[in-house]
Amino acid sequence: MIERIPSRQTRSRQVSRRQLLALLPVTAAGAEVKAPAWRKALPGYRYQFPRDHFSHPEFQTEWWYYTGNVTTPQGRPFGFELTFFRQGIDPVPSQAVWSVDQVYLAHLALSDIERQRFYHYERLNRSGPGLAGIDPERQRIWNGNWQIQWHNGDQHLAAVAPEFNLKLALHSDKPPVIHGKDGISQKSPGEGRASHYVSFTRLLASGELELAGQKLKLAGTAWMDHEIFTNHLGDQLSGWDWLSLQLANGTELMVYRLRRKDGSIEPLSHGTFIDTSGRARGLTLEEFSFTPSGRTWNRYPLEWRVKVPSLGIDLEVSTPMENQQLVSTNRFSPSYWEGAVRVKGQPGTGVGYLEMTGYDTPLNI
Amino acid sequence: MLRLFARLILRPMKSEPVRALLTAFAVALGVAVVLAIDLAGEAAAGSFRSSVETLTGDADLEVTAVGGIPEAVYGQLATLPFAFRLKARLEDYATLSGAGPDKGSVLPLIGIDVVADALELGITNEAGPVPDKDSVWVSEGLGLKPGANIELQIQDRPGTYRVGGVFKQKGQIIVADIGLAQRLVRRPGRLDRILVWVPPVRSVDEWQQQLQQEMPAGVTVALQGARTQENRRMLEAFRWNLRVLSYIALVVGAFLIYNTISVSVVRRRSEIGILRALGATRGAILAAFLGEAAVFGVVGGAVGLLLGRVMAEGAVQLLGATVESLYVSSRPAAIEINAVSALLAFTIGISISVLSAWSPAREAAGVPPTEAMARGRSDYLARVHQGRDLLLAAGLAALAFFASQQPPFAGKPFGGYAAALLLIGAGAMAIPAMVDGINRVSSRLLLRLGGIEAMLASRSLSASLRRTSVLVGALATAIAMMVSVGIMVGSFRQTVLIWMDNQLKADIYLRPAGTASADRFPTFDAALADRIAVLPEVRAVDRFRAYPISYNGLPATLAGGETQVIELGGGAQFVSGDRASIMQRLPTCQCVIISEPFANKHRLSTGDSVTLPFGRFEILGVYYDYANERGYIIMDRRMLLKYLPDPAPSNLAVWVKPGVDLDQAKLAVERAAQGSSVAVFANRSLRVEAIKIFDRTFAITYALEAVAIIVAVMGIAGALLALVIDRKRELGLLRFLGATTSQVRKLILCEAGLLGLLANVAGFLLGLALSLILVFVINKQSFGWTIQFHWPVAVLTGALSLVYAATIVAGLYPARIATRLNPIEVVHEE
Amino acid sequence: MDTTLIRFERVSKDYLADGEPVHALRELSLDVAPGQFVALMGRSGCGKSTLLNMAGAMDLPSGGRVLLDGQDTSQLDDAGLTRLRREKVGFVFQSFQLLSNLSVAENVELPLLLSGGVNARERAREALGWVELSGYETRLPHQISGGQMQRVAIARALVHAPKLLLADEPIGNLDTNTGDLILKLLRRIVTERGTTILMATHSPESVVVCDQIVRLRDGRIEAVEARQAR
Secondary structure, three states: OOOOOOOHHHHOOOOOHHHHHHHOOOOHHHHHHOOOOOOOOOOOOOOOOOHHHOOOOOOOEEEEEEEEEEEOOOOOEEEEEEEEEEEEOOOOOOOOOOOOOEEEEEEEEEEEOOOOEEEEEEEEEEOOOOOEEEEOOOOEEEEOOEEEEEEOOEEEEEEEOOOEEEEEEEEEOOOOEEOOEOOEEEOOOOOOOEEEEEEEEEEEEEEEEEEOOEEEEEEEEEEEEEEEEOOOOOOOEEEEEEEEEEEOOOOEEEEEEEEEOOOOEOOOOEEEEEOOOOOEEEEEOOOOEEEEOOOEEOOEEOOEEEEEHHHOEEEEEEOOOOOOEEOOOOOOOOOEEEEEEEEEEEOOOEEEEEEEOOOOOOOOO | OHHHHHHHHHHHHHHOHHHHHHHHHHHHHHHHHHHHHHHHHHHHHHOOOOHHHHHHOOOOEEEEEOOOEEOHHHHHHHHOOOOOEEEEEEEEEEEEOOOOOOOOOEEEEEEEOHHHHHHHHOOOOOOOOOOOOOEEEEEHHHOOOOOOEEEEEEOOEEEEEEEEEEEOOOOOOEEEEHHHHHHHHOOOOEEOEEEEEOOOOOOHHHHHHHHHHHOOOOEEEEEOOHHHHHHHHHHHHHHHHHHHHHHHHHHHHHHHHHHHHHHHHHHOHHHHHHHHHOOOOHHHHHHHHHHHHHHHHHHHHHHHHHHHHHHHHHHHHHHHHHHHHHOOOOOOOOOOOOHHHHHHHHHHHHHHHHHHHHHHHHHHHOOOOOOOOOOOHHHHHHHHOHHHHHHHHHHHHHHHHHHHOOOOEOOEOHHHHHHHHHHHHHHHHHHHHHHHHHHHHHHHHHHHHHHHHHHHHHHHHHHOHHHHHHHHHHHHHHHHHHHHHHHHHHHHHHHHHHHHHHHOOOOEEEEEOOOOEOOEOOOOOHHHHHHHHOOOOEEEEEEEEEEEEEEOOEEEEEEEEOHHHHOOOOOOOEEEOOHHHHHHHOOOOOEEEEEHHHHHHHOOOOOOEEEEOOEEEEEEEEEOOOOOOOOEEEEEHHHHHHHOOOOOOOEEEEEEOOOOOHHHHHHHHHHHOOOOOEEEEEHHHHHHHHHHHHHHHOHHHHHHHHHHHHHHHHHHHHHHHHHHHHOHHHHHHHHHOOOOHHHHHHHHHHHHHHHHHHHHHHHHHHHHHHHHHHHHHHHHHHHOOOOOOOOOHHHHHHHHHHHHHHHHHHOHHHHHHHHHOOHHHHHOOO | OOOOOEEEEEEEEEEEEOOEEEEEEEEEEEEEOOOOEEEEEOOOOOOHHHHHHHHOOOOOOOEEEEEEOOEEHHHOOHHHHHHHHHHHEEEEOOOOOOOOOOOHHHHHHHHHHHOOOOOHHHHHHHHHHHOOOOOOOOOOHHHOOHHHHHHHHHHHHHOOOOOEEEEEOOOOOOOHHHHHHHHHHHHHHHHHHOOEEEEEOOOHHHHHHOOEEEEEEOOEEEEEEEOOOO
16 A cells, blocks of 8 residues: 655645646655656657557656637637646556546636636546546547547547537647657756656647537637656746747747746746747747736736747737636645737737746645 | 403313313323424434435436446446536445444445545545545544544444544544445445436436436436435325324314313303303304313413424434334434424314314303203203214214225325224214213112222213213223224234244344344345355355335335245245246246235236336236335346346345254354354344334334323323312212212222223224224235234233223322312302 | 210311301300200301201311210211211201212112112112102102102111201202191101201291200300290
């Protein structure tokens, strides 16, 4: 049996959404004591698709992140987020149906920008009798009736919520982008403090939204992040800010900055630029700046400035909707802000998604 | 008007407080019993809303299946593209087996999907919403801290479990993660219920239909609460009969009100005459006497309300036990007394009082202004009308017979109730003639047997015939109820004993230890049964497995047994059909046998078929069964295993090889069962236990009888008191004529004794007639049991003697009053 | 043998009526010899009834003593008083006081039955014969006339052959003719059976059958007149 006393640091004030799963009772720290241990994200990883779009249960944590900006034919804008998390509890897989060697968390959010309404939901399951999971055979990732079904290289998103029903087909014109160097995206100094990080940076989304009895046709762009790791962050982080942008000129930019408890920015904070042909270029913190530039809402900075001088990028980021905070309804998951943003500046306009964690009241179990 | 009321009613009442109190208290007792049974019935029936429901609130739909839902259905439901909220449940029971005051109490054991539900339920362990292996959560009511140990017996297995966490919930509930719960209750791969909350875009009924179509065969989608409804429906007949039984005390009370008001009227005839002469209208007089009754009704209602609340506490215990052993596991809910029950109490109290006062009050209103008649006139009237009353009695009896021949209406034996009521009416009509006749015949005999006092007593009772008849009627009704229920229960008991002789032929019986209940079928390891089967001492075993099911909206039990083994001896006795051929066909055909209550409830008989979730089965025969009222559908074990492949038996019957010592065999079985917590009974002790349960079941009826008797006896005391007061001159005169005080006492006690005797005779006869209705009409139609008529001689003799003694005791106080009268004062001539 | 059947020695009787003390008898002394027919006369409330009740051992004096055939009534317990009454005293009342639900014979035999006497029915019949009511045995009281009722009452008072018969206004409820007949009957009882009668009355006509008239006033004897009875 596994010792289920959480390590000190997980109980304390780290409040990244992406660390949420570390709060579940089996911590990496605890698991490391026992053999066999979780596999770490190490340099030299060879990606193989479509296999690597699916599950890697030998790593402790894995997530699939879908965000996007879509509009109706009349131009009514919406933002959406659907996230699947997999968290390993026990590195020894169990055959029992109800075993909790893995748990699956999912978040769903919809931003109705015109009406300024934000819907968000959370769901936690074990795989159980088909409740949630990742099925590479059937190319499916699901948690209850929220799912991604791969079909002929397209990803079909479906999510049912009490207030709405969202169905989108996501088609990628560009190949998947592998972030970082040598197959890993280093997050903190030290071996294994890294993740395998893959994105679809420009997914053409089209589909349908049922909202308040209305069926709305939607089209727009989406972004998908898939990240695989085992305890990739250090102890010194207090949160992070992450931004993905799809610019009107057919390029994309992703930057994130890891905030340390002492107020400084982790030097390993990173970014990726993708040109129109889908070629990716990694950006180190020296190469870009990503800073708050004005208005805040509940401590969340809502206006940002992104500069990549070497690429001639200088963009002002703002959001059309203040409240896109996913408020936790329980004492286990933290609240965070994740929402649709607009950019303008050099080299033009664009849309994107911004995620800010660690601004909420520190978590205390 | 108010003054009239005060003068005519309140003042006399005040001058005889004991009698007024007795009357009011009699009404109060009647009201209290009715209220108590109502409250207790509600509390006992209301508690089917299981602890699970209180844990999650009300869902819209629930998914169930006989033998459990395949768990894949949960996954299937979870991925349907509808915004459902789902809760999967495993529901069973655990028995507290550790030391402590609650040892042996049975708690709900709920398996929940802790991962999916924990955040919402607020159930957590120290670290988070993920279950520890082998640890359980407990409700606050158990008073345990996280990390403590709790000893539980689940199914047949005792074990120690760690308390992983505590959740806010009243009462005592154990919660475990589904995976653990499945292992503990031995239902791998199964769920007992899935609660479904549906979005409001469609009606719940539409959702129900749509979901039902999505479900695999054998899985049922029903509106939530349907099960509670089913249980309530099942209990309806039981509650009805109890309710009717509780009204008997009220009927007895009605007799007494009638008597009290009659006495008032007779005594105050001249006063009424004067008042009428002074201008009081008939209406005013009528209202005044009805007002008197209403005063009794209000006081009785108020006291009855309080008393009923107290009595309900006791009644709930008794009822709970009965419901548990006959119907369904239930944990009595809190007794709720509210405006409705208060209204009920007062309505009952006042209406019964006013109704029973109607006739004497009308008589009072009919007193002409000129009248100042002496006592005796209305008694004379009673005598004059005897012939007519006897005719009426015969008519009522004939009607009663007719009513008793009617089939049940809406599943309830209304014909039987009507017949019982008509019979009581017939009794009331016939009693004056009987009293008079007996007195006339027996007066000289009494002189010889009981001396002059007995003769005087008899004459005095004869003289105030109307009053006497009412009293005899009241007591006789109570006695009749006692006798009839006594005969019914006695017959039932004897029937069950004989049935057990036939049915329980095995030598040793096994089942998981713990309290038995009609809908709880804990199982034990199939391997244990196999181990026992191959013991050298054992000839054969019958593995019996039962499942609670719902059939046509009513709870029932589906079970399988090993037909060939049962055939070793005894076994089922059939209502109809050839036993041998039934038992021969049962193992091979798509067939079942059903118990008599089941057949009755669903109007099925041999040759019909029952439709179960997994198929249609022909009914080979209907067999006698008295184990519980839910009713059984029984098939051969192999047939049952085909559809519900769980091999764990819930009961095991063991036949010992001829020549093997029974104690030795039992020892061997117990040794084989070591490590699992099963109860091993020798045939004899199982019967003893069964009869114990049977007796416990009828405890409530005994209590109801006792109250009716108490009411009647109180009435006797009050009426004798009135009689003493009305005849004080006569009693004083006897002293002048040389009577000692003890002779006067004896006279009054003789009157009490005579009343008791007359009531016993009348009550016995009436009770005999009522018992036939109870046994052959009401019981048969309500519960579907065939009961053979038996005389419970000892019980009846004992009970009747007790009642007789009680009536004499009721005469003690009036007798004391009689001996204390000053003869000079009471004979004093004006 | 004592020549006194009943003796009052300085008998007083006080009681409370509505909280006020009432002196019913005040140190009254009186001797009645056996075989005497004594009339007690006086206004209502002069103590006649009290005196009768005390003579019949139904009541006890507050002061002084009452000797009935030599027995001091104050010395006896309830059972003793009842026994004395059963043996020696018969009562006749103004309103007859028959038990309405008993037949004539049953009324008459009542004292015998109460005292456990034998041959009750026979002796009752005898007593009824004596009061000339043979043949009325099975009648109920409401089926006979007032005078007949009083004769039944007299038969009842005589059935156990008491030495003393106490009559409280026996003709108060009867018309003159019937009353006269009852008085004659009483006289005959004294003369023929030697029974002593103490009769409270306030009708002057009734004293003609008496041997002695005792006039009472405010609980005291005002005068005692002996007369030749007719």
